[in-house]
Amino acid sequence: MAKFSTKQIKGVIPAMLTPFNCNEELDLQATVKLTKFLCSQNISGLYLTGSTGEGFMMSVDERKTFVEAVINEVNGSVPIIVHVGAISTKASAELSKHARDIGADAISSVPPIYWRFTDDEVKAYYEDLVQASGLPMIVYNIALAGLVSFDMIKELTKLDGVEGIKYTSSTLYDVFRIKEYVGPDFMVYSGSDELAISGLSFGADGLIGSTYNLLANLFVRIWDNAKNNNMKEVAALQQYANRYIFTFIKHNLMPVMKYLLKYVGIDNIISRRPFERLTTEKKNIIDEDLKELYKEIGACGLDFMEGLIND
Ligand code: MN9
Numbered sequence: 009m010a011k012f013s014t015k016q017i018k019g020v021i022p023a024m025l026t027p028f029n030c031n032e033e034l035d036l037q038a039t040v041k042l043t044k045f046l047c048s049q050n051i052s053g054l055y056l057t058g059s060t061g062e063g064f065m066m067s068v069d070e071r072k073t074f075v076e077a078v079i080n081e082v083n084g085s086v087p088i089i090v091h092v093g094a095i096s097t098k099a100s101a102e103l104s105k106h107a108r109d110i111g112a113d114a115i116s117s118v119p120p121i122y123w124r125f126t127d128d129e130v131k132a133y134y135e136d137l138v139q140a141s142g143l144p145m146i147v148y149n150i151a152l153a154g155l156v157s158f159d160m161i162k163e164l165t166k167l168d169g170v171e172g173i174k175y176t177s178s179t180l181y182d183v184f185r186i187k188e189y190v191g192p193d194f195m196v197y198s199g200s201d202e203l204a205i206s207g208l209s210f211g212a213d214g215l216i217g218s219t220y221n222l223l224a225n226l227f228v229r230i231w232d233n234a235k236n237n238n239m240k241e242v243a244a245l246q247q248y249a250n251r252y253i254f255t256f257i258k259h260n261l262m263p264v265m266k267y268l269l270k271y272v273g274i275d276n277i278i279s280r281r282p283f284e285r286l287t288t289e290k291k292n293i294i295d296e297d298l299k300e301l302y303k304e305i306g307a308c309g310l311d312f313m314e315g316l317i318n319d
Pocket residue numbers: 023059060150152176199200201202216217218219253257261
């Protein structure tokens with residue numbers, strides 16, 4: 009049974025990475041370790057098998073196995089949102105039902121991808137998933153899947169069970185527009201980590217993003233300061249965070265985040281191909297870049313940076 013209502017899902021929510029071992033197989037031991045690590049970072053929930061979680065690279069069975077491992081470990085301490093997007097409604101509906109059966113609190117999905125589906129087909133997709141599971145749906149708007157127009161967002165908010173949106177785009181004034189159109193109880197999550205300050209300024213209820221696998225500490229401070237209206241401090245912290253984010257992106261975000269988890273004891277996990285496998289040479293360059301950054305701005309209370317510096 010779900011324990012949290014969508015209205016209770018607020019704060020910093022990592023879009024969790026899915027650990028694969030050096031044979032590209034799901035690594036359940038590392039999954040448990042990463043879950044434990046993230047839960048030690050004052051996070052307010054976890055978002056599973058989305059873009060960061062390489063959900064589209066996994067089979068339906070693997071996705072179920074991974075989600076089960078995380079939910080078992082979290083054991084109701086924070087809300088769980090499961091991204092169930094797949095290429096067919098049939099697969100997404102199966103994942104939605106599974107999410108409900110094992111106690112997830114909400115489901116989420118990008119609109120169906122690859123073919124250009126009509127607006128009615130997209131609406132039916134979301135309706136089918138809500139109906140299949142009875143769980144609240146958090147629509148996921150991200151350029152990777154083709155951004156949904158504001159008019160379409162308005163339509164989707166009218167559907168039964170659609171209770172929020174994860175909004176990853178630079179047009180963050182839409183956070184405000186969506187709230188204005190639907191009302192304050194419709195949850196809006198800011199999905200661009202480097203723009204968290206803007207999302208929060210426009211009234212976002214939470215931050216869901218990939219870099220919180222490593223930077224949760226820093227973003228929890230951003231969240232707390234924003235709640236207390238210390239926007240000067242929020243800006244300073246965001247600037248620090250962005251130095252890290254841009255360093256990750258420069259070297260290839262997904263494989264780099266997985267590599268850096270080594271410094272909190274989660275070793276040898278990689279992204280599935282076609283994401284690159286980092287060479288030792290490249291790993292050394294990343295380490296050196298981060299050490300340079302450390303000289304400038306310190307470790308900012310980040311566990312992986314402490315690990316790297318003391319390595
Ligand atoms: O919304 C993530 N977007 C993608 C989630 O993965 C494309 C973000 O968390 C970004 O990874 C992050 C870094 O650009 O803002």
